[in-house]
Amino acid sequence: xxxxxxxxxxxxxxxxxxxxxxxxxxxxxxxxxxxxxxxxxxxxxxxxxxxxxxxxxxxxxxxxxxxxxxxxxxxxxxxxxxxxxxxxxxxxxxxxxxxxxxxxxxxxxxxxxxxxxxxxxxxxxxxxxxxxxxxxxxxxxxxxxxxxxxxxxxxxxxxxxxxxxxxxxxxxxxxxxxxxxxxx
Numbered sequence: 362x363x364x365x366x367x368x369x370x371x372x373x374x375x376x377x378x379x380x381x382x383x384x385x386x387x388x389x390x391x392x393x394x395x396x397x398x399x400x401x402x403x404x405x406x407x408x409x410x411x412x413x414x415x416x417x418x419x420x421x422x423x424x425x426x427x428x429x430x431x432x433x434x435x436x437x438x439x440x441x442x443x444x445x446x447x448x449x450x451x452x453x454x455x456x457x458x459x460x461x462x463x464x465x466x467x468x469x470x471x472x473x474x475x476x477x478x479x480x481x482x483x484x485x486x487x488x489x490x491x492x493x494x495x496x497x498x499x500x501x502x503x504x505x506x507x508x509x510x511x512x513x514x515x516x517x518x519x520x521x522x523x524x525x526x527x528x529x530x531x532x533x534x535x536x537x538x539x540x541x542x543x544x545x
Contacts (some may be wrong), residue, residue, distance in 0.1 A: 368427060369476040374469050376427040376441060377478055379419070383428065384412040387438055389460075422446075422452050425480070429459070429473045438464040441473050443490070444480050451536075453481060453489035471504050478508070479543070482536045495520055496528040509542045510534050 379387070385408055391460040418426045423446045429439040439459035446453040459475060461467050481487045492510065494501050506512075510532040518526035 370432070371472040372474050373467075374429050374438075374471060374476075374488055375432055377430055379426060379428055379440075382478065383437070384408050384415060387411050387415070387440070387484070399425050418442075424484070425477075426530055427477070429457075429469065431469070437475070438469060441477050443477060443485065443487075446485065451486060452479055453485070453487050453490055455481070455492045455536050456489050466500065470501075471508065474504070474508055475543070478534070478539055482539045491531065493520055493529050493535040495522075496530055502504055502530060505532050508534075511538070 363524065366377045366380075366474040367375045368378060372479050415426075424442055424444040425446075426442040426444070427532065428437045428442065429441055430437045438461065439457065441455070441457040443453045443455055455474070455477065457470055457477075459470050478490065482488050489515070492505065493516075494505060496502075496515075512530055513533050514531045519529040520527045
């Protein structure tokens with residue numbers, strides 16, 4: 362792994378850019394049943410569709426899409442994105458996914474989120490970052506709240522998945538809240 366592709370580095374993980382060679386890795390990481398459930402992903406995608414997605418995102422100025430890799434061995438374990446960047450209003454949406462269950466609950470996602478929030482508020486000069494989480498993903502909701510995201514609302518019965526409707530919890534964090542909590 363080329364150290365130059367490391368964009369943001371924490372204690373356990375670093376965030377790096379994607380390239381066309383990552384399509385196979387991306388495909389393997391996100392085709393499992395549990396990660397598909399947690400992300401609400403219904404459609405199965407091909408490696409070719411993933412290649413097209415990566416190419417599209419690399420030319421999209423409203424998105425910063427990065428892979429999450431372990432510092433100890435460079436293993437890619439997930440992805441994180443600030444997307445739908447609205448420069449006029451300084452708002453954006455954040456999403457994260459950790460692929461393999463063995464890497465969930467280890468603090469890797471939390472660290473990746475903090476790295477991306479620092480980038481979003483400090484480098485991109487955002488004022489507000491929002492995210493959505495499905496009501497059945499209690500672990501993610503807990504992490505978001507512990508980091509400082511505030512629940513702003515619920516879109517009731519938005520996702521139909523596995524024969525049931527599920528709510529979407531909308532959460533947000535303001536730049537001032539981030540600074541108060543992390544830059545004292």
